[in-house]
Amino acid sequence: MSVHKHGTTGPGCAGTCCLKATDLGVSFGGEEVLRDVSFHLHCGEIVALIGPNGAGKSSLFRTILGQVPHTGTIEFQRAGGDKTRPLIGYVPQSPSFDRGDPVSVFDFFSAAISRYPVFLPSPRSLRARVGACLARVHGESLLDRRMGALSGGELQRVLLALALEPLPHILVLDEPLSGVDIDGEKQLLDMLDEIRTRYDLSILLSTHGAATCAMLNAIDPPEGFFWRGGVPYNCSYAIVDVIDGEPELVAENLICYAPA
Numbered sequence: 640m641s642v643h644k645h646g647t648t649g650p651g652c653a654g655t656c657c658l659k660a661t662d663l664g665v666s667f668g669g670e671e672v673l674r675d676v677s678f679h680l681h682c683g684e685i686v687a688l689i690g691p692n693g694a695g696k697s698s699l700f701r702t703i704l705g706q707v708p709h710t711g712t713i714e715f716q717r718a719g720g721d722k723t724r725p726l727i728g729y730v731p732q733s734p735s736f737d738r739g740d741p742v743s744v745f746d747f748f749s750a751a752i753s754r755y756p757v758f759l760p761s762p763r764s765l766r767a768r769v770g771a772c773l774a775r776v777h778g779e780s781l782l783d784r785r786m787g788a789l790s791g792g793e794l795q796r797v798l799l800a801l802a803l804e805p806l807p808h809i810l811v812l813d814e815p816l817s818g819v820d821i822d823g824e825k826q827l828l829d830m831l832d833e834i835r836t837r838y839d840l841s842i843l844l845s846t847h848g849a850a851t852c853a854m855l856n857a858i859d860p861p862e863g864f865f866w867r868g869g870v871p872y873n874c875s876y877a878i879v880d881v882i883d884g885e886p887e888l889v890a891e892n893l894i895c896y897a898p899a
Contacts, residue, residue: 656682656718658703658725658809658841662711665698672698676711680809680841682718685831688845696845697732700811703843704729715808725809728802730795732813738787744797745769745782752804776800776830792823796830803834810834812844 663676672695680686688696701707704727715725736742746757748769755765766782773779778796781789789797795815802810812831816824835842 654718656808656839656841657716659714659716660703660711661714663699663702663713664710665695665702665707667698673702673709680843682808682839682841683835685835685842685844688843697813700729700813700843700845703727703809703811726805726807728807728810730798730802730810730812730815733817734794734798736787736789736794740785740787742786743782744773744784744786744789747786747797748772748801751801772800772804773797775803775834790823791818792820792826795819795823795827799830799834803838806838807840809841809843812842814846815844816846 658680660679661677663673664671665673676699678686688699698707702709703713714722716722745761745766749755749757749761749765752768752772753765755761770779770782773781773796776796776799778793778800781793781797784793786794786797799812799815802812810831815827819827831842831844834840
């Protein structure tokens with residue numbers, strides 16, 4: 640995948656939307672969690688943040704979302720160069736729902752995107768809007784399913800659809816492959832590739848280890864990473880390994896593969 644240029648071309652970030660983090664630092668109760676974290680994230684890119692539990696991945700995400708104080712700077716600029724606050728869609732890590740809860744996907748979505756009381760008969764326009772949101776992730780059939788009855792992969796579809804309403808500049812997913820089976824992982828990765836292509840989004844996701852990235856393969860993979868082969872994706876990934884809270888870029892602009 641090459642980074643999509645909006646009209647103009649040039650070196651570096653010229654002609655692209657760009658999230659730029661410079662020398663980020665985060666501390667909780669005097670304990671340093673992140674130090675001197677710097678990176679660029681462009682439109683049309685998928686970046687995977689890899690590291691063990693407790694390495695600081697979620698803290699970095701919360702920093703980008705503006706939920707925790709930090710040192711350093713975070714800036715976002717449009718393709719034309721003007722700086723603005725980005726609209727960020729966020730998919731949290733493994734939320735759980737009571738399997739006996741009668742709340743449907745439509746009820747859940749309606750409460751999040753409208754002020755219409757869910758205990759009243761829903762207008763057709765609202766159902767159509769929710770259906771259109773679910774269609775972005777091929778989840779129209781889930782509209783009237785109970786939230787507690789969804790599989791891990793189906794729940795991720797619903798949360799992803801919600802994060803895409805309205806369409807953001809940046810999509811952040813915290814451990815999206817957690818609790819999803821092998822087939823679900825492939826479907827989710829295919830869907831993210833489709834979303835970043837169709838809507839030209841920046842996508843930032845995390846996982847606790849390279850094992851859950853086994854769907855991806857790389858030409859000349861970094862030492863210590865094991866992949867399995869297959870059919871090439873039309874995309875590239877920047878793989879970041881987080882060790883003791885310090886992100887270390889171990890590979891970038893990889894040619895990626897789906898499993899055979």
